[in-house]
Amino acid sequence: MAFIPGQPVTAVVQRIEIQKLRQGDNLILGFSIGGGIDQDPGQNPFSEDKTDKGIYVTRITPGGPADAAGLMMGDKIMQVNGWDMTMVTHDQARRTLTKKKEDVVRLLVTRKSLEEAVKQSMSYPRQ
Amino acid sequence: MFCRNQTARATVARGSALEMEIRRGKFRKSVFLDTSQDSDIQKKIDHEIRMRDGACKLLAACSQRDQALEAAKSLQTCSTRIMAYMSELQRMKEAQVMQKVTRRSSDAGPMDDRLPCKGKVAISDLRIPLMWKDTEYFKNKGELHRCAVFCLLQLGGEIFDTDMVIVDRTLTDICFDNTIVFTDASPGFELRVELYSCCSEDDYSAGSTPRKLASKLSSSLGRSAGKKLRAAMEPGPCSPVSNGGASPLLLPVPSVPGPKYHLLAHTTLSLSHVQDSFRTHDLTISGNEECSYWLPLYGSMCCRLAAQPHCMTQQMMSGCLKVKQCGGDPQSWTKVFAVLKGTSLFCYHRQEDVEANIEPAFTIAVNKETRIRASEKDPHSKVQNICISNQYGGEEVTHTLTTDSREDTHRWMEAFWQHFYDMSQWKQCCDDLMKIELPSPRKPAPVTPKQGSLYHEMVIESSDDLSSTVSDILARRLQELELRSQLGTSPTWMSVFDENNPKSAGRPRPCTSRLSGHSPCTPHRLPRSPVSPHRCPQTGLLSSDASLTSDSDSHCSTSPCSHHHGWPEPPSNFSLLSSSPSRLRPRTLSLDAKLSTLRGRGYGGGGTFQCPCQPPPSSLLAPIPISSRSPRSQRSTQTTLSCSSSTSSNSSSNSEGSHSPESSEGAPFSRPSPARRSLRNLRARLDPRNWLQSQV
Numbered sequence: 001m002a003f004i005p006g007q008p009v010t011a012v013v014q015r016i017e018i019q020k021l022r023q024g025d026n027l028i029l030g031f032s033i034g035g036g037i038d039q040d041p042g043q044n045p046f047s048e049d050k051t052d053k054g055i056y057v058t059r060i061t062p063g064g065p066a067d068a069a070g071l072m073m074g075d076k077i078m079q080v081n082g083w084d085m086t087m088v089t090h091d092q093a094r095r096t097l098t099k100k101k102e103d104v105v106r107l108l109v110t111r112k113s114l115e116e117a118v119k120q121s122m123s124y125p126r127q
Numbered sequence: 128m129f130c131r132n133q134t135a136r137a138t139v140a141r142g143s144a145l146e147m148e149i150r151r152g153k154f155r156k157s158v159f160l161d162t163s164q165d166s167d168i169q170k171k172i173d174h175e176i177r178m179r180d181g182a183c184k185l186l187a188a189c190s191q192r193d194q195a196l197e198a199a200k201s202l203q204t205c206s207t208r209i210m211a212y213m214s215e216l217q218r219m220k221e222a223q224v225m226q227k228v229t230r231r232s233s234d235a236g237p238m239d240d241r242l243p244c245k246g247k248v249a250i251s252d253l254r255i256p257l258m259w260k261d262t263e264y265f266k267n268k269g270e271l272h273r274c275a276v277f278c279l280l281q282l283g284g285e286i287f288d289t290d291m292v293i294v295d296r297t298l299t300d301i302c303f304d305n306t307i308v309f310t311d312a313s314p315g316f317e318l319r320v321e322l323y324s325c326c327s328e329d330d331y332s333a334g335s336t337p338r339k340l341a342s343k344l345s346s347s348l349g350r351s352a353g354k355k356l357r358a359a360m361e362p363g364p365c366s367p368v369s370n371g372g373a374s375p376l377l378l379p380v381p382s383v384p385g386p387k388y389h390l391l392a393h394t395t396l397s398l399s400h401v402q403d404s405f406r407t408h409d410l411t412i413s414g415n416e417e418c419s420y421w422l423p424l425y426g427s428m429c430c431r432l433a434a435q436p437h438c439m440t441q442q443m444m445s446g447c448l449k450v451k452q453c454g455g456d457p458q459s460w461t462k463v464f465a466v467l468k469g470t471s472l473f474c475y476h477r478q479e480d481v482e483a484n485i486e487p488a489f490t491i492a493v494n495k496e497t498r499i500r501a502s503e504k505d506p507h508s509k510v511q512n513i514c515i516s517n518q519y520g521g522e523e524v525t526h527t528l529t530t531d532s533r534e535d536t537h538r539w540m541e542a543f544w545q546h547f548y549d550m551s552q553w554k555q556c557c558d559d560l561m562k563i564e565l566p567s568p569r570k571p572a573p574v575t576p577k578q579g580s581l582y583h584e585m586v587i588e589s590s591d592d593l594s595s596t597v598s599d600i601l602a603r604r605l606q607e608l609e610l611r612s613q614l615g616t617s618p619t620w621m622s623v624f625d626e627n628n629p630k631s632a633g634r635p636r637p638c639t640s641r642l643s644g645h646s647p648c649t650p651h652r653l654p655r656s657p658v659s660p661h662r663c664p665q666t667g668l669l670s671s672d673a674s675l676t677s678d679s680d681s682h683c684s685t686s687p688c689s690h691h692h693g694w695p696e697p698p699s700n701f702s703l704l705s706s707s708p709s710r711l712r713p714r715t716l717s718l719d720a721k722l723s724t725l726r727g728r729g730y731g732g733g734g735t736f737q738c739p740c741q742p743p744p745s746s747l748l749a750p751i752p753i754s755s756r757s758p759r760s761q762r763s764t765q766t767t768l769s770c771s772s773s774t775s776s777n778s779s780s781n782s783e784g785s786h787s788p789e790s791s792e793g794a795p796f797s798r799p800s801p802a803r804r805s806l807r808n809l810r811a812r813l814d815p816r817n818w819l820q821s822q823v
Contacts, residue, residue, distance in 0.1 A: 034820040043818035058820050082405030082429050090819050097823040101304050
């Protein structure tokens with residue numbers, strides 16, 4: 001998932017829609033994120049490219065809203081409700097995910113297995 | 128020629144005395160109408176006229192700028208609605224006349240023009256990026272030019288407006304949170320989005336021209352010049368459109384001195400723009416830099432436009448059928464109650480199952496790839512069979528349906544044809560059902576005087592009295608923890624982390640030593656340290672809480688004064704944000720106020736504490752962060768409670784970091800099995816000391 005600065009980023013993404021769970025006055029999603037342009041990308045255990053400063057999912061609460069929606073640990077979040085997540089600070093990412101006024105977040109996430117699935121399906125000749 | 132005793136009047140001549148009388152409200156148009164549709168519209172027009180009068184009065188009466196802007200916005204919306212309803216009325220009258228004409232001439236032909244089903248169209252998350260000059264945005268040069276903006280959305284006869292937003296150069300985007308749902312849209316809909324803005328500083332009388340003068344000028348200048356002039360002076364572009372632009376609409380709008388909105392940009396969206404995700408559309412910008420209401424728009428608009436045609440959400444056809452799968456036993460007809468909805472034909476065993484929400488016995492796909500035909504007459508039965516063929520994978524599967532009577536067969540075929548027609552008209556909306564969320568009723572958000580930009584979004588609502596907030600929260604935690612320990616769960620996971628993190632085991636923490644260790648940790652903590660000693664006397668809990676809730680909490684808590692962990696990135700992060708040093712800033716938006724936001728916000732563990740009896744998955748969030756702190760001291764459990772609450776609300780706090788994945792997998796409160804040891808490596812790498820993580 002390396003990117004070339006100045007070039008458009010392309011990725012095979014999956015759309016995941018998470019309904020926030022209301023607990024009292026709080027809305028939770030049930031996962032944790034790591035990364036950001038202000039963080040050290042070398043510490044990211046999920047990224048292929050150790051210069052990738054994107055936002056990654058580091059933990060999923062089992063049974064939580066994110067788990068139910070199909071988010072997986074290690075996913076890289078590209079967009080949240082239309083907002084870009086590939087070039088944001090960690091705090092910006094967290095804030096975008098936890099807006100109180102929004103009950104649902106629509107993520108675009110990418111993972112290695114998606115790219116591979118596409119490659120595999122392209123390599124099979126159509127019948 | 129108009130005959131006054133004819134009940135259906137085709138048109139009311141523009142500029143005629145009758146039109147003026149109607150507009151002045153002296154006559155009700157319903158005197159001349161007989162259909163209920165027209166009277167509905169007339170009622171709506173009357174309602175809007177009343178609203179508009181109210182808005183005018185309010186505008187004249189109010190003194191505060193915000194109120195004036197809101198009233199002007201309502202005025203704009205009402206005027207637009209009135210014009211739309213009037214043109215709708217016009218069109219209906221004309222359609223009635225056309226119908227009568229065609230019927231009379233009796234060459235109408237077979238009236239089997241299929242009409243596609245209607246649907247719901249929803250637009251949400253409107254976002255319009257701005258493009259400030261860097262001198263304006265970053266260096267804060269020049270005076271702060273503020274505009275009030277809102278969007279007017281029109282589809283068919285429905286017009287809605289969004290909330291008003293004050294925009295100045297600290298904003299990067301204009302965001303409208305509203306979700307607007309139009310309920311009766313046809314596939315050929317045109318959704319017109321208009322962005323109106325009004326400078327919120329100037330003297331109001333400067334920009335407004337009395338309307339009578341405007342219309343006089345426009346009529347004397349001729350049609351096209353007058354249109355331009357009117358467009359320049361009037362806020363709404365609809366006036367030339369709705370009456371053909373021939374003559375100005377002499378609506379009796381009093382020229383109230385007050386803020387006037389001008390059209391800044393517009394665009395039209397249609398079915399091709401509908402998608403289940405966010406898209407960017409181009410805006411046509413009117414106005415230039417010289418206008419008072421100008422804003423530097425980037426030129427595009429992002430939004431989510433979704434559509435739910437009724438064929439996807441409603442039952443299009445239902446009835447009893449007998450189904451047989453092709454290739455099966457010729458006599459194996461299954462009696463089912465079938466419901467045609469969306470992209471499938473659901474076959475239930477009994478009709479009652481539909482209401483009871485029981486899973487259908489089986490489902491036959493009815494989508495764009497499906498082929499349906501009526502088969503030749505079966506010699507055994509007296510009715511034709513319907514064959515539905517689908518491609519599943521590489522093979523073709525055919526189901527045969529039969530009904531009891533020829534009329535039923537005909538009705539089902541008709542329903543299928545209509546369904547296919549609908550799907551061909553609604554195109555991509557029929558691939559999958561798009562979700563439309565109705566805005567949920569929630570507590571009204573606290574009114575923020577200024578909407579922050581992307582960089583300053585969090586609003587901290589609580590008071591400055593952080594210490595009492597902390598003690599409240601901790602008191603609650605104590606109760607909850609007691610309940611939790613009664614369930615017998617706490618000891619187990621506490622011991623788990625004993626072996627896991629020997630470093631943090633057995634570290635008694637007198638508050639002073641922690642605090643003294645606290646400050647040298649990073650010099651940037653200074654803004655926070657004045658707060659900590661203040662809290663220390665209250666309870667020992669609070670001191671640990673203070674260190675936890677300060678910016679790099681887990682950093683400090685696991686590495687006390689004895690040793691400092693290198694933490695390359697976050698301190699630099701904080702140095703950016705703690706730009707106003709040393710004085711206690713109660714509202715450093717991103718860094719502080721975990722405590723104040725604890726109450727209002729979602730904190731991963733905290734929320735679950737309110738009901739300890741919640742099912743384990745959600746309660747997992749709670750013990751996880753707790754456990755990471757538990758071994759340290761007797762009061763560690765309470766400590767962890769507070770840090771759990773601080774996690775999600777603090778960008779830099781990540782108390783759950785390395786420990787959370789552990790108990791989140793498998794049984795919540797049992798020791799991790801040896802099989803999970805392999806994941807420990809991962810967890811070690813997820814050490815928050817090295818790499819910041821946040822729970823959302």
